[in-house]
Amino acid sequence: MTTIMGSTGAAAAAEEASNSRPFIVAARTGFAVSGVLHILIGVIAVGLAFGKNQEADQGGAMAQLATQPAGFILLWFGAAACAALALWQLSEVVFGYRHAAKKTKAMKKLSAAGQGIVFLALALAFASFAVGNGRDSGKSTSNTTAEIYKVPFGPGLLVVIGLVIGIVGVVFVVRGAMASFKRQLNLPASAALRKISMVLGVVGYVAKGVALFLVGLLFVISTLESRPRESTGLDGALKAVRDQPYGPYLLTLIGVGLACYGLYLMLKARFVRM
Structure with a gap:
């Protein structure tokens, strides 16, 4: 009984x-x-479209932060904030969604678990x-996929990973197109700020979804063509876009969209329901 009461008390305290x-x-x-990371990735993506050669993913964004004055402090601040989230x-x-319908509770908890792992x-x-x-994210992803490819059922696993990432991308696009993300927000009283939030959310979610879909597509194609080292994550996907006809224009649009998603996340930090 004492053990049960102690466990209950610990859970309540947590x-x-x-x-x-x-x-x-x-x-x-x-x-x-x-949000800051997505803005930096968006800026890097636009730079790629105009001929610069940088790493267009979170590793590249963090590397840029590291070169700033007080970069050491900024990086540790980012680590603490993401760990808290x-x-x-x-x-x-564990504790959330107690009053949610049974049909949606499991999905909400699964989504929270996924976001927890990401952050x-x-x-x-x-x-x-x-x-x-800090490591080159593209090279790290490439090395990891190459190692997975070598193990039994590895190619199948990589295809599944690619399909899952692609499906998540489609979900982002749909969420943006339908503006369903607004359910997560306590929208501000200001009509102008509400409109800005909606525009940034729609554009940002669609761009983020397109980027994720491209990452998933790159996983699948490189695996099916037996070239797993070409799966270099977001950086590789964006550079593949750049090398297509009209690629610089498409990459510019994606970069601007990712920056919009970053700005939306900064607004979400203030208005999200928690």
Whole structure:
């Protein structure tokens, strides 16, 4: 009985901590940090379209942050904010959505778990760059896919990974086109700010979805053609777009869209329901 009461008390304390104002503020900051990364990736993508040769993914964005004045502090701040948001998302898996319908509760918890893992990975990446161990994301993805390809059923697994990423991309596009993301927000009272939020959300979600779909497509094509090392993640997908007819124009649109998604995430940090 004492053990049960102790476990219940610990769970209650954990839930209370996850709903505390300082923790919520720190978690909200994680969205803003992710927004900054997307803006930087968007700027790098536009630079690629105009002939620059940079790494257009989160690794490239973090590398740029590292070169800024007080870059060390910025990186650790990003790590802390993303870790807080990851913990909040994972706490929602345990404590959240109690009053949600049974049909949607499982999906909401699964989505929260997925986002928690994504932001935890971001936190670890920030910390890695902060201690000077930042890696080229494209090369890391390429090496990982090549190793997976060698194991039994590896090619099939890579195809599945590519399809999952592509489907997530389609979900983003649909969410943007239907503006269903607004359900997550307590929209501001200002009509102008509401309109800005909606425009940035629609454009940003569609661009993010297109980028994810291209990443998934690159996984599938490179695997089916037995060239797994060409799966270099977002950087490889964007550079593949650049090399197509009218590619620089398409890449510019995607880059601007990703920057819009970053701005939307910064607004989401303030207006998201938590």
